[in-house]
Amino acid sequence: MIQVTHLTKMYGPRVAVNDLNFEVKKGEIVGFLGPNGAGKSTTMKILTGFMPATQGQAVVDGHDVFENPIEVKRNVGFLPENPPVYPEMQVFDYLEFAARMRQVPKGSVSASVKGIIDKTGLGEVQHRLIGNLSKGFRQRVGLAQALVHNPKVLILDEPTVGLDPKQIIEIRELIKNLGNDHTVILSSHILPEVTATCQRIIIINKGAIVAEDTIERLTTRLNKGLIYNLMVKNPAAEGIAALRKIQGISNITPAGPKLIIEMTPGGQEIRDKIIETAVQKSMGVLEFSAERVSLEEIFLQLTTTENATGDQI
Amino acid sequence: MMNIFTIARRDFRSYFNSPVAYIVITGFLAIMGYMFYFGFAHYVAQNAQYQQFNMGKSISITDGVIKPLYGNMNLIFLFLVPFITMRLFAEEKKLHTIELLMTSPVTLTEIILGKFFSALGLVLVMLSFTIVYPIILFATGNPEIGPIVTSYFGIILVTACYVALGILFSAMTENQIIAGALTFATGLFFWIISWAASSAGPVWSDVLMHLSLIDHYSNFGQGIVSTTDAFYYLSFIGIGLFLTHRVLDSFRWR
Numbered sequence: 001m002i003q004v005t006h007l008t009k010m011y012g013p014r015v016a017v018n019d020l021n022f023e024v025k026k027g028e029i030v031g032f033l034g035p036n037g038a039g040k041s042t043t044m045k046i047l048t049g050f051m052p053a054t055q056g057q058a059v060v061d062g063h064d065v066f067e068n069p070i071e072v073k074r075n076v077g078f079l080p081e082n083p084p085v086y087p088e089m090q091v092f093d094y095l096e097f098a099a100r101m102r103q104v105p106k107g108s109v110s111a112s113v114k115g116i117i118d119k120t121g122l123g124e125v126q127h128r129l130i131g132n133l134s135k136g137f138r139q140r141v142g143l144a145q146a147l148v149h150n151p152k153v154l155i156l157d158e159p160t161v162g163l164d165p166k167q168i169i170e171i172r173e174l175i176k177n178l179g180n181d182h183t184v185i186l187s188s189h190i191l192p193e194v195t196a197t198c199q200r201i202i203i204i205n206k207g208a209i210v211a212e213d214t215i216e217r218l219t220t221r222l223n224k225g226l227i228y229n230l231m232v233k234n235p236a237a238e239g240i241a242a243l244r245k246i247q248g249i250s251n252i253t254p255a256g257p258k259l260i261i262e263m264t265p266g267g268q269e270i271r272d273k274i275i276e277t278a279v280q281k282s283m284g285v286l287e288f289s290a291e292r293v294s295l296e297e298i299f300l301q302l303t304t305t306e307n308a309t310g311d312q313i
Numbered sequence: 314m315m316n317i318f319t320i321a322r323r324d325f326r327s328y329f330n331s332p333v334a335y336i337v338i339t340g341f342l343a344i345m346g347y348m349f350y351f352g353f354a355h356y357v358a359q360n361a362q363y364q365q366f367n368m369g370k371s372i373s374i375t376d377g378v379i380k381p382l383y384g385n386m387n388l389i390f391l392f393l394v395p396f397i398t399m400r401l402f403a404e405e406k407k408l409h410t411i412e413l414l415m416t417s418p419v420t421l422t423e424i425i426l427g428k429f430f431s432a433l434g435l436v437l438v439m440l441s442f443t444i445v446y447p448i449i450l451f452a453t454g455n456p457e458i459g460p461i462v463t464s465y466f467g468i469i470l471v472t473a474c475y476v477a478l479g480i481l482f483s484a485m486t487e488n489q490i491i492a493g494a495l496t497f498a499t500g501l502f503f504w505i506i507s508w509a510a511s512s513a514g515p516v517w518s519d520v521l522m523h524l525s526l527i528d529h530y531s532n533f534g535q536g537i538v539s540t541t542d543a544f545y546y547l548s549f550i551g552i553g554l555f556l557t558h559r560v561l562d563s564f565r566w567r
Contacts, residue, residue, distance in 0.1 A: 048416040051565045073418040084413035086323075088330040100319040101417040145413065 001026045001153060001183040002047065007056035009042050009207075016042040018207040020056070029179040031198035032187035039207040040187040041081055044155050047185070048078040061152055074103060077151035079159055083142025087131025091122055091141055094130055095148055102149035112148055120144040121170065135162035143171065147178075154178060156186040160193055172197050227291040230259040230274065233284030242277050246270060257286070316419040320427025324401065325434045333400070334435060337393055341439050348385050349446050353378055374456040380534050382446060383464035387530055390436070390472045391500050397435055398479025399493035401428045402561070406487040415565075425480065425557050432476045433469075440468065460536035467533025470546035471526060475500050477553030484560045500526070 002024040009017040017039040024030050032040045046053045047060060049069035057064060063071040086094060095113045104112050117126050120140045125133055130141060139162050146154060159175065160168045175197050178184055188194050194201050195215055203211040232239070235254050243261070244252055248270045251262040261274065271288075278285050328334035356377040363371050405411040414424050450456045479496040486492050507525035510518040522528055526549070529542040 045412075050412060050415050070418045070420070073416055076416065078412070078416045080409060080412045080416075082409040082412075084408070084410040086327065086408065086410055088327055089323075093326075097319065097323050098413065098417075101316070101413065101419060103418050 001028075001061055002185070003057075003059045004043075004047070005057045007043065007046065007058055008054050009039075009046060009051075010054045015207055017046070017053075020204075020207070020209060022202055022209060022212060024183055024185060026183055027179060027181070028200060029175065029184040029186070029198045031194035031201040032185060032204060033189070033191070033194055033201050034187075034204035035189060038204045040204055041157055042207075043204070044078070044157050044185070044187060045080075048076050048155055049073050050078075075152045077102075077146035077149065077154045079142050079146040079154075079156045081157045081161075083138050084145070085130045085138055085141050087129065089130055090127055091130060091133075092117070092126045094141065095144055098145040099148045102151075104149050112150070116144045116148045119147070119174065136164055136167050139163055140167070140171070143174075152183060154182050154184045154186075156184065158188055159186055160188075160190075168193075227263070228261040228271070228274065229287070229289050229291055230261055230278065230285065231257055231287035232259065232278060233257065233286060234282070235259060236281070236283065239278065239281035239283040242281050243274065246273050246277060249274075316423040317427045317430065320414070320419070320424055321430040321434065324428055324431030328397070328431070328435050333396070334438075337396055337435070338439055338442070341389060341393055342442055344389055345382075345386060345443055345446075349378075349382055349449075352381055353449075374450060374454050375460050375536075378450065379447075379456060379460055379464065383468060383534055384530075386443065386468055387471055387527070390468070390475060391504065392497065393439075394432075394436070394472055394475035395479055395493040395496035395500070397432050398476055398496060399483055399489040401432060401480055402483040402557075403487050403489045403492045407489075421558055421561055425554055425561070428480055429473075429476060429554060432479070433473055436469070436472045436476065440465065457536065460534065463533045463536050463538050466538065467530050467542075470533075470543065471530055474503075474526060474546055474549045474553070477550040477557075478503075481553050481557045481560065484557045 004020055004022050007017055007020040008015070020039075020043060032043070034040050042051075045051045047058055047065060049065050049072050052066055057066070059065070060072045061075045063075075065072050089097070092113065095116060096109055099109045099112050117123055120143055122137070122140055122144060125137055130138060133141070139159070143156070143159060146156065156175070160171050163171060172193070175184060175186065179199075186194075186197065198215070200214050201212070202209055235257055240252055240254060240259065243249065243259070248264055248268055249261055250264045253260040253262075263270075275285060275288060356372070356374070359377070360371050402411070405414065415421075447456070447461050475496070478500055479492070482495040482499070483489075483492040485495075503524065503526040505525075505527075507522050507528055510521040513521055523545070529545045532539050532542050
């Protein structure tokens with residue numbers, strides 16, 4: 001659905017996006033992750049035809065963004081960083097305007113607007129001035145304007161900024177459901193958001209892609225050895241010694257009732273063995289859990305320590 | 314075409330959803346009313362004097378009332394149009410709503426023309442109120458209709474030039490004050506550009522005279538429609554809108 005090849009954007013001498021290559025398939029929800037100023041918004045603005053790239057090519061639904069911007073814009077819904085709303089307009093009128101601008105056929109404008117108001121939960125404010133709405137509602141109006149023409153591709157720049165936790169969950173659900181028949185790219189610098197909604201993430205730093213994969217794969221790729229936590233009633237030395245003998249365990253650190261079990265990287269699945277041994281030695285298993293490297297850590301590793309440690313991935 | 318109309322309608326309505334339209338229209342009508350009333354009163358008094366001393370000979374209502382009235386209207390539009398146009402692009406940039414326009418499947422030309430017609434629409438609303446003056450004149454006297462019609466024609470053309478200029482400067486900045494001030498200053502400069510004609514050489518003097526916004530208006534005020542004048546105004550509008558297109562397009566590349 002979206003192909004980006006060798007995309008480069010310069011603001012004067014400053015490189016905002018540097019030789020970006022990626023692809024998004026139909027129906028996929030892809031998260032763009034990166035610190036502020038990484039080039040997320042710039043990439044999105046290029047994809048929507050708002051600004052041209054200095055070099056490279058971007059193709060959306062078979063249409064080149066540069067050669068055929070009108071066709072691309074027809075199929076794209078865009079929510080910019082700041083929702084593009086007119087404060088002096090009423091929500092309903094504004095969405096009607098957005099629908100007309102997005103070439104919704106004359107007869108179905110009103111129906112599309114009503115549909116999107118329901119979908120985004122704007123019913124109670126539809127006849128209020130946008131300028132008088134809270135940030136959360138304004139953000140929803142921004143989302144509604146991106147969706148009003150039912151575009152094939154949705155590009156959302158930080159869609160949940162300024163929303164309260166309940167609204168965030170609602171919007172995430174909405175985005176997830178959109179993934180069924182829309183292709184979605186959303187950017188964020190908040191990791192749980194991406195984890196909650198996206199199937200695949202692209203991590204950008206300083207205008208270049210530093211990692212691109214599914215969340216699970218990225219997590220395992222960076223796990224240089226899983227860590228399990230075992231809580232027991234009776235952390236006796238005998239039991240610990242027996243556990244240490246299991247192949248694939250590199251180290252065990254007792255911390256009170258908790259045993260921190262480090263695995264050798266790329267080891268086999270031995271969780272049942274650990275439990276078995278602990279039960280045999282009647283240690284009294286209370287809790288057993290895997291400690292995952294969180295996306296935050298991956299993100300920080302990729303975007304900060306990447307340069308210092310060389311080939312991190 | 315539909316897109317131009319959609320944009321023009323939104324911007325036109327937005328004038329009336331904010332105080333802009335009401336303030337500009339009220340200010341305009343207050344000043345015009347004042348000018349008309351005292352202009353007319355002065356004319357009546359002067360004519361009475363003429364009739365007392367020169368028996369029979371008098372100033373025509375066209376020369377005495379209509380010409381100064383519409384000439385002044387032109388000047389007032391020079392002052393007021395910057396307030397109408399300054400927001401058109403500057404505000405869109407400031408509010409980031411321009412991103413909605415620029416990511417919609419419409420061309421830049423359609424956006425610019427939509428804005429142009431919205432501002433011109435407001436000007437036409439303002440002008441429509443002034444029809445009451447000729448009506449009063451027809452009710453009380455016997456003016457010629459020709460100069461009135463051509464004056465309106467001229468006024469529409471010359472204010473369209475101010476609008477084109479205003480859109481150009483509004484596209485250049487996100488600060489409305491700067492846009493408005495530059496529009497007024499440049500508009501005024503094109504009014505008085507012919508002042509330099511007297512001290513310029515023969516060729517330059519012709520060029521400067523030809524560039525003046527006000528000199529091309531004088532024919533319309535007298536009831537004459539010349540294609541040269543109309544062509545000048547239309548080119549002025551065309552160049553202004555073309556430059557706006559270039560300015561907005563170049564901003565995307567930066």
